Each structure stands twice: as C-alpha cells, then as structure tokens.
Amino acid sequence: MAVVLVTGARGFVGRPLVRQLLEQGHEVHAVTSAASEADNAVHWHQCDLLDLAQVAELCRQVQARQLVHLAWCAKPGSYWTSPDNLRWVGATLQLLEQFRFQGGDAAVVAGTCAEYDWRTGFMQEAFTPLQPTTVYGRCKRSCSELAGVFSQLHDMPVAWGRIFQAYGPHEAAGRLLPSVIAALSQGQEAHCSHGQQLRDFIHVDDVASALLHLLAARASGAFNIGNGLPQRLAEAVEYVADRLGRANLLRLGSVAVSPEEPPLLVADVRKLKALGWQGRFDLRDGLDDTLAWWQCQG
Amino acid sequence: MAVVLVTGARGFVGRPLVRQLLEQGHEVHAVTSAASEADNAVHWHQCDLLDLAQVAELCRQVQARQLVHLAWCAKPGSYWTSPDNLRWVGATLQLLEQFRFQGGDAAVVAGTCAEYDWRTGFMQEAFTPLQPTTVYGRCKRSCSELAGVFSQLHDMPVAWGRIFQAYGPHEAAGRLLPSVIAALSQGQEAHCSHGQQLRDFIHVDDVASALLHLLAARASGAFNIGNGLPQRLAEAVEYVADRLGRANLLRLGSVAVSPEEPPLLVADVRKLKALGWQGRFDLRDGLDDTLAWWQCQG
Numbered sequence: 001m002a003v004v005l006v007t008g009a010r011g012f013v014g015r016p017l018v019r020q021l022l023e024q025g026h027e028v029h030a031v032t033s034a035a036s037e038a039d040n041a042v043h044w045h046q047c048d049l050l051d052l053a054q055v056a057e058l059c060r061q062v063q064a065r066q067l068v069h070l071a072w073c074a075k076p077g078s079y080w081t082s083p084d085n086l087r088w089v090g091a092t093l094q095l096l097e098q099f100r101f102q103g104g105d106a107a108v109v110a111g112t113c114a115e116y117d118w119r120t121g122f123m124q125e126a127f128t129p130l131q132p133t134t135v136y137g138r139c140k141r142s143c144s145e146l147a148g149v150f151s152q153l154h155d156m157p158v159a160w161g162r163i164f165q166a167y168g169p170h171e172a173a174g175r176l177l178p179s180v181i182a183a184l185s186q187g188q189e190a191h192c193s194h195g196q197q198l199r200d201f202i203h204v205d206d207v208a209s210a211l212l213h214l215l216a217a218r219a220s221g222a223f224n225i226g227n228g229l230p231q232r233l234a235e236a237v238e239y240v241a242d243r244l245g246r247a248n249l250l251r252l253g254s255v256a257v258s259p260e261e262p263p264l265l266v267a268d269v270r271k272l273k274a275l276g277w278q279g280r281f282d283l284r285d286g287l288d289d290t291l292a293w294w295q296c297q298g
Numbered sequence: 299m300a301v302v303l304v305t306g307a308r309g310f311v312g313r314p315l316v317r318q319l320l321e322q323g324h325e326v327h328a329v330t331s332a333a334s335e336a337d338n339a340v341h342w343h344q345c346d347l348l349d350l351a352q353v354a355e356l357c358r359q360v361q362a363r364q365l366v367h368l369a370w371c372a373k374p375g376s377y378w379t380s381p382d383n384l385r386w387v388g389a390t391l392q393l394l395e396q397f398r399f400q401g402g403d404a405a406v407v408a409g410t411c412a413e414y415d416w417r418t419g420f421m422q423e424a425f426t427p428l429q430p431t432t433v434y435g436r437c438k439r440s441c442s443e444l445a446g447v448f449s450q451l452h453d454m455p456v457a458w459g460r461i462f463q464a465y466g467p468h469e470a471a472g473r474l475l476p477s478v479i480a481a482l483s484q485g486q487e488a489h490c491s492h493g494q495q496l497r498d499f500i501h502v503d504d505v506a507s508a509l510l511h512l513l514a515a516r517a518s519g520a521f522n523i524g525n526g527l528p529q530r531l532a533e534a535v536e537y538v539a540d541r542l543g544r545a546n547l548l549r550l551g552s553v554a555v556s557p558e559e560p561p562l563l564v565a566d567v568r569k570l571k572a573l574g575w576q577g578r579f580d581l582r583d584g585l586d587d588t589l590a591w592w593q594c595q596g
Contacts (some may be wrong), residue, residue: 031537041381052350086391086447090392093385135447138444138446138447141445142444149437153384155432
C-alpha cells in the first residue's frame with residue numbers, strides 16, 4: 001500500500017486509473033480544480049496546479065510516495081493550440097519538484113503520440129524523431145525532455161507514457177467513436193472518412209493499467225502506450241454500427257480525409273511489454289465495454 | 299526611444315548591453331535579485347524572477363515595450379548541472395507571458411551554442427541537430443522550443459540568440475582567458491591544453507550589439523551569435539601572453555584535452571548577418587580591449 005497522488009483524476013484516463021489504484025489497496029489522493037465531491041474511498045484535494053503556492057501546500061499535506069500526473073489543458077478542440085499548454089510545462093516541473101521535496105519517490109506522467117513526427121508512421125521511442133508541429137505536441141515533447149532532466153538530476157524514476165488512440169467510457173463527446181455511437185443510437189446517419197487509416201487503438205482501462213505498471217516498476221524515460229496493432233478506423237466504426245444494429249446508417253467515405261492525416265500511426269510497444277505489461281482488451285472486447293457504458297448513460 | 303526591460307543586467311553580457319541601450323537613448327529598466335545600487339541612468343528593480351507574483355508586479359510597473367532576457371542560473375562550474383536550470387525554463391515562460399500581458403511587443407532571449415549536438419562542429423540553425431547532453435543545454439534547448447511556441451501563439455517576435463565563445467570585460471574568473479591573464483599577470487605559469495581546438499570567439503560587446511540588433515529588427519526564432527571564424531584557442535592565449543610580455547610562462551600542451559571536447563565549434567552566422575549586423579571587434583582588437591580592462595582592475 002502506498003500513498004499515491006493523482007492529478008487529472010476526473011479525466012478520461014484518471015477515472016479508471018483511480019479505480020485500479022483503489023482495487024490495489026492504495027491510499028489515493030486526487031486533485032480537482034473544482035469543489036470536492038463526496039467520495040468515501042478517495043481523498044479529494046482542491047488545488048489549482050498552475051499556482052505554485054497551492055501545489056507546495058498540496059504536496060506538503062499529502063506526503064505522497066508516488067505521483068500520477070495526468071492533468072493538462074485537455075479541452076476538446078482547443079487543446080491543440082491553447083497557450084495554456086505552455087503553462088502546463090512549468091506546472092508539471094513545479095509539481096515534480098514539490099512532490100519530490102515532500103518525500104516523493106517515483107512518478108509517471110501522461111505524454112502523447114503527438115510528440116512524434118507523424119510522417120514516420122511507426123513510432124519507436126529510441127528512433128522516431130520528436131518533431132511535432134502542433135502547440136500541444138511541442139509543449140508535451142519539451143516537457144518530456146525536462147522531466148527526463150529532472151529524473152536524471154534527482155535520481156528519481158519519472159516514466160513518461162506516450163498514449164496512442166485511447167477509447168472507452170467517458171471519452172469526450174466530440175471524438176470519433178462517441179460521435180458515431182451517439183448518432184447511430186439516435187437513429188441518425190454517422191458521417192466518417194473512408195476509414196482506411198491505421199491506428200493503434202487502446203482501451204482506456206489498459207492505458208491506466210500501463211501507466212500504473214510503469215509506476216510500480218519504477219521505470220524511467222519515455223514509453224509508448226498502445227497495443228502495437230495497426231487497425232483500420234473503419235473496422236472500429238463498422239463493429240460499433242453492427243452491434244447497434246445500425247450498419248445501414250454508417251456513411252464511410254462521406255467526409256474527406258485531410259492530406260495531413262497520416263495513413264498509419266502505430267506504437268512500437270516492445271519497451272512497455274518488456275516490463276511485463278499486458279493489455280486486457282482486444283478491440284472488439286473494448287468496444288463492447290464502451291457500448292455497454294454508453295447504453296447506461298441513457 | 300523605447301522602454302526596455304533587461305534581466306541579467308549585471309551579468310557578463312548584460313553590462314555592455316545596458317550601456318549600449320543607454321547610448322541609443324532608451325529608457326532602461328533593469329532587474330536585480332539583490333538590493334538596488336545607485337545609478338542615475340538605469341531604473342533598477344529588485345525582483346526574484348522565479349516568483350510569479352513578483353514578475354507580474356515588475357511587468358505591471360515597468361510597462362516595457364521591449365524585453366531582453368539574459369538572466370539564468372549562471373554560476374561558474376555548477377550551471378552545467380544545476381537543478382535551477384529547470385526552474386529557469388518556467389520562469390522564462392512566465393516572464394514572456396507577463397511582459398506581453400502588460401503591452402510587451404518584442405523580446406530577445408539569450409540561448410547558447412550548448413543547445414546543439416557538438417559532434418557536428420559547424421552549427422547551422424536550420425540543420426544542426428539540437429541534441430544537447432548537458433542539463434544546461436537540454437533546458438535551454440527546451441526553452442528555445444517553448445519560446446518559439448509562445449512567439450507563434452501570440453504573434454509576438456521572440457528572437458533566441460545562441461551565443462558562442464564570448465570573451466571580454468567581466469568574464470568569470472575561472473574561464474580560460476581570465477585565468478590565463480590572471481596567472482601571467484602575476485608572473486605565474488599558465489597551464490593550457492594544446493590549444494588546437496577551433497572556436498568561434500566573439501567579444502561580449504558584439505554579443506550585446508547582436509542581441510539588440512535582433513530586438514530592433516523584430517526578429518523571431520533562433521540565431522547564432524558568433525563571428526563565424528574558426529580560430530585556434532592557442533592563437534588567443536598566445537596573443538594575450540605576447541601582449542603581457544609573458545610568452546615564456548605559457549604552457550601550451552600541459553593540460554590534457556578531454557576526449558569529449560570538440561575539435562571545432564563554429565557558428566554559421568549568415569542568418570544574423572543577413573539582418574545587417576556586423577561585429578566591431580576582430581580577435582586581436584577584442585583581446586586588446588579585454589587586457590586593457592583587466593589592467594584597470596589592478
């Protein structure tokens with residue numbers, strides 16, 4: 001049992017991650033920028049992570065041994081270009097410093113496949129150029145470099161998990177699968193591109209378990225978090241449409257593909273798997289789980 | 299005439315830069331972390347640049363149109379590995395943000411040739427890999443990337459000057475030329491490596507004028523700041539020894555060269571010169587000026 005501090009605990013990845021930590025018997029302290037909600041199992045802390053004084057006080061209070069840092073500006077649509085990305089770089093470094101100052105021992109931070117140069121297709125930690133073109137990608141990439149410097153300077157493990165195409169419960173409504181599921185569930189047409197793009201889909205529960213695996217292993221450096229399997233977008237949406245009995249409403253090819261959209265974007269996950277991690281979901285199981293969750297949302 | 303805010307104004311580059319700004323008729327506001335010294339020409343402000351609240355108040359008070367940001371952890375010996383390098387990344391971003399928020403219009407920031415992969419020798423902004431191995435180089439390199447993101451997001455020019463082998467008055471005592479000058483002036487032997495390494499020497503007054511040139515030109519992005527001329531270390535120290543009449547005390551070759559020390563480290567300065575900048579000093583004039591200054595220190 002460890003005292004674990006989790007930021008972004010109410011986010012897409014944070015929710016299953018907190019649940020898994022509780023199942024493993026850890027004492028979970030979770031950060032929220034809004035007023036705390038009642039929760040018997042989790043210790044909620046209200047804190048603006050962009051405010052150094054509040055971060056210092058948070059870390060002093062919690063005295064965590066382990067840190068999972070998921071928070072970042074993540075507002076759908078705007079996060080690719082938001083100036084807040086710059087603030088989160090400094091905030092991440094401040095959090096690591098204060099966490100360590102109060103006895104912190106190992107951390108894992110959420111990175112993104114957007115740190116890579118997407119033209120290369122198959123992303124390998126030790127080889128693929130880190131030449132992102134977006135504000136989000138450039139800031140996350142710089143932050144991963146600086147987190148590496150921090151880890152080296154203080155001899156504290158900091159793992160950086162570059163997350164690929166995550167899907168599952170609580171995925172933001174505007175993204176591909178939720179919007180297809182919503183349209184079809186309401187008996188409306190779902191308009192998609194041709195769907196031939198190959199992506200590395202990973203269920204969000206597996207993202208969470210991979211991050212916690214890195215933390216428990218006291219891993220350092222960058223790790224791709226994906227399944228390593230190239231699967232067509234069309235395969236995912238066709239399966240969903242079939243399960244909803246609405247294959248007739250799926251309009252593959254009705255939306256043009258941007259010339260910048262890479263045909264293949266897949267993680268080399270050998271480095272992660274070498275640490276003994278295995279995902280629980282294949283794509284169909286993961287989509288069944290996701291559909292079951294959406295059905296409960298009514 | 300512009301209102302210009304200068305950080306690191308008491309440093310090696312800051313001193314001549316402030317003097318040049320005053321000569322050009324600007325209103326100069328300079329930051330110091332210690333108590334202000336009396337100075338009729340410069341407006342001194344006491345501020346800890348690592349403290350966001352103090353930075354916000356500073357920028358609110360000064361309402362500068364232009365910013366020259368030179369401050370960084372620069373303690374000789376320790377700055378290559380200091381954890382403070384990480385803090386200065388966040389501090390630089392905060393300063394840029396607060397400066398702009400209060401009406402700031404253009405900025406120039408001091409970078410370093412240590413951002414490059416030194417194995418490549420001839421450093422070109424658009425081509426040479428940015429793969430530094432030191433803490434200092436990695437943090438400056440990340441900061442240059444993030445300053446570029448800031449500049450792009452806010453459509454405000456931020457020039458990043460990568461400074462090469464600067465020398466001149468007020469250079470830190472432990473560095474090559476000051477230590478050779480000090481030893482020879484005291485009639486002691488000066489121990490050096492073989493001195494065949496080729497370096498890009500630039501007088502600190504020329505560094506200052508280059509930075510101000512970038513600022514006035516509203517330049518954006520990275521610019522090498524050097525003379526572009528490969529000159530042997532031995533050439534510099536032999537000239538100094540001759541002028542001091544102590545050539546007999548110079549011991550070239552008595553110190554081993556580290557295998558990691560690059561044989562050639564020279565800037566491509568075409569990008570800077572294309573903006574119309576020219577240096578004032580060749581190596582001999584610059585060394586004469588430096589020696590004259592040391593003699594006045596008695």
